[in-house]
Amino acid sequence: MTAQTSTDALHRFSRKHIPWLYYIRRPLVSLSSFACILIYAFLLPDKTTVSTFIFYLNLYAFLAILLGWSVVILTDSDKSEYAKMLVAFFLLFMLGLLFYRFSGADWARLVHFFFNFPIMQGSWHVLFRGLRTTLILSACSFFSCVFVGLVIAVIRSFNHRSINLLITIYVDVFRSIPVIVLMVVLFFAFPFLGIFLNSYLTTFTALTLSYGAYTAETFRAGMETVSSGQVEAARSLGLSHWKTLQKITIPQAIPIVIPVLTGNMIAMMKDTAIASIVATPELLKSARELYTAKTSPTPLICAAIIFLAVLLPMVRLVNHMETRLQKSGPHY
Amino acid sequence: MDPIIKVNELHKSFKDLHVLRGISIEVQRSEVVSFIGRSGSGKSTLLRCINRLEEPTGGEIFIDGVDIHEPYIDINKVRAEIGMVFQSFNLFPHMTAIENIMLAPVCVRKISRQEAKERGMTLLNKVGLADKADEFPEKLSGGQRQRVAIARALAMQPQIMFFDEPTSALDPEMVGEVLDVMALMASEGMTMLIVSHEMGFIREAADRVLFLEEGKILEEGSPDQIFNQPQHQITRDFLGKVL
Numbered sequence: 001m002t003a004q005t006s007t008d009a010l011h012r013f014s015r016k017h018i019p020w021l022y023y024i025r026r027p028l029v030s031l032s033s034f035a036c037i038l039i040y041a042f043l044l045p046d047k048t049t050v051s052t053f054i055f056y057l058n059l060y061a062f063l064a065i066l067l068g069w070s071v072v073i074l075t076d077s078d079k080s081e082y083a084k085m086l087v088a089f090f091l092l093f094m095l096g097l098l099f100y101r102f103s104g105a106d107w108a109r110l111v112h113f114f115f116n117f118p119i120m121q122g123s124w125h126v127l128f129r130g131l132r133t134t135l136i137l138s139a140c141s142f143f144s145c146v147f148v149g150l151v152i153a154v155i156r157s158f159n160h161r162s163i164n165l166l167i168t169i170y171v172d173v174f175r176s177i178p179v180i181v182l183m184v185v186l187f188f189a190f191p192f193l194g195i196f197l198n199s200y201l202t203t204f205t206a207l208t209l210s211y212g213a214y215t216a217e218t219f220r221a222g223m224e225t226v227s228s229g230q231v232e233a234a235r236s237l238g239l240s241h242w243k244t245l246q247k248i249t250i251p252q253a254i255p256i257v258i259p260v261l262t263g264n265m266i267a268m269m270k271d272t273a274i275a276s277i278v279a280t281p282e283l284l285k286s287a288r289e290l291y292t293a294k295t296s297p298t299p300l301i302c303a304a305i306i307f308l309a310v311l312l313p314m315v316r317l318v319n320h321m322e323t324r325l326q327k328s329g330p331h332y
Numbered sequence: 333m334d335p336i337i338k339v340n341e342l343h344k345s346f347k348d349l350h351v352l353r354g355i356s357i358e359v360q361r362s363e364v365v366s367f368i369g370r371s372g373s374g375k376s377t378l379l380r381c382i383n384r385l386e387e388p389t390g391g392e393i394f395i396d397g398v399d400i401h402e403p404y405i406d407i408n409k410v411r412a413e414i415g416m417v418f419q420s421f422n423l424f425p426h427m428t429a430i431e432n433i434m435l436a437p438v439c440v441r442k443i444s445r446q447e448a449k450e451r452g453m454t455l456l457n458k459v460g461l462a463d464k465a466d467e468f469p470e471k472l473s474g475g476q477r478q479r480v481a482i483a484r485a486l487a488m489q490p491q492i493m494f495f496d497e498p499t500s501a502l503d504p505e506m507v508g509e510v511l512d513v514m515a516l517m518a519s520e521g522m523t524m525l526i527v528s529h530e531m532g533f534i535r536e537a538a539d540r541v542l543f544l545e546e547g548k549i550l551e552e553g554s555p556d557q558i559f560n561q562p563q564h565q566i567t568r569d570f571l572g573k574v575l
Contacts, residue, residue, distance in 0.1 A: 230424065236383055237488060238409065239408065247435060247439065251426050
């Protein structure tokens with residue numbers, strides 16, 4: 001409401017003191033100036049053809065006109081959101097184009113190194129094998145850490161003081177040790193104790209221990225959102241503590257916990273990349289091997305693209321679940 | 333006849349706060365006992381101690397002649413015999429009305445789902461909500477929620493019912509429908525312990541009224557005695573404010 005009234009005041013002010021803003025905001029003016037900008041973009045001189053002064057004069061003049069035009073349109077409350085979106089994309093596109101044309105980067109070399117097509121073709125099948133390892137590892141670790149977290153949360157709910165102290169120590173310690181340190185210790189130090197874990201087991205154990213602690217906290221927080229009245233009602237009906245957890249607390253906590261758990265899972269999938277330091281042949285490790293073998297950073301770019309392709313939908317999914325949860329409320 | 337509830341010198345403190353300071357009561361079968369008093373006088377805590385939602389700090393409680401603080405007592409069996417109705421309803425939001433009612437008989441009494449459902453429908457009929465069986469609590473009004481909560485407690489076929497300010501969270505126009513159900517139960521011979529501020533209802537339905545003040549029973553008697561000839565000045569002041 002206040003934002004609305006303040007823009008109204010702004011409108012009144014600008015209508016009174018800067019009337020020309022209203023002439024240039026007419027649709028026809030916007031469109032024709034757009035055409036002019038396009039023509040100007042095509043006419044921009046190359047660095048080599050004109051003097052440096054003329055070149056920079058033109059470049060900055062064009063930038064000023066482009067930005068000014070965009071600002072005038074983007075701040076116009078009469079234009080539709082759709083039009084503004086187009087203008088925003090156009091602005092980004094033009095800036096990219098200017099960078100491409102005038103930054104002086106050697107694009108051919110860049111493409112040769114980072115987006116080398118023959119190397120890409122040679123890398124995909126190795127990288128996908130790495131991706132498979134990454135997916136399997138993170139799926140196994142995820143299920144085991146959900147199991148660990150749930151068991152811990154259930155045990156903690158019995159409010160046994162000394163056991164809870166142990167749990168708190170576990171949770172706090174493993175939340176404060178970086179996963180990479182945990183993996184290095186498990187892989188390089190534990191053999192001296194006679195415990196030999198191969199690289200897969202090391203990754204699995206490290207991720208389970210670390211994210212198990214996070215998951216336990218998540219479940220505890222979820223279970224605490226279930227009001228004490230719910231528990232009292234169940235207990236007063238004669239349900240045991242165990243039955244109350246099973247029928248009342250956990251079913252109500254789960255919808256609250258799921259978005260957080262999915263977020264944990266995304267973080268964990270990214271952390272599987274750390275496993276490359278203990279020679280687990282997961283995605284990043286495969287990419288780095290290809291990088292050395294083919295002496296080209298292209299496989300690393302490919303790995304980044306694969307991570308993006310796998311994780312971006314999951315990130316969107318978490319957002320979607322969170323907004324849905326907020327809209328429906330924890331439906332009680 | 334032995335009293336169904338016998339409370340002996342009950343004490344309860346929350347850290348420094350001494351809420352109950354030695355309460356002794358006896359309740360006979362089929363008796364309707366009502367607790368009145370100012371807020372903070374320990375009425376709710378008393379009910380909650382009797383079914384051990386709160387652990388008393390001292391004193392004895394016998395339900396049906398059994399000391400419920402003996403270590404060999406299964407408190408869930410004791411609680412199954414005591415239905416409790418809360419001020420804030422506390423229906424389970426992830427279950428429909430009929431599922432709310434069926435939960436305890438199926439989980440605790442181990443009767444079949446079919447039988448539990450039939451029993452639940454009978455009870456919903458009794459509280460006048462048979463058509464709301466498959467609604468989730470969020471779709472019900474406050475009065476309807478509280479009636480479902482009563483049916484849920486009754487489904488365990490308890491010997492005793494506790495009501496902890498059952499109408500305090502309700503809009504005024506919904507108080508009547510809940511009190512009607514309670515009056516029906518009283519007429520059927522249920523042993524009831526009621527904490528309430530509905531003085532009109534208490535005067536009609538209760539056999540005995542106890543006035544609590546600062547964790548002690550200050551005055552006790554029939555509704556007629558308490559409401560018409562209160563002995564203590566504090567009781568008179570309280571009744572003067574609420575009536």
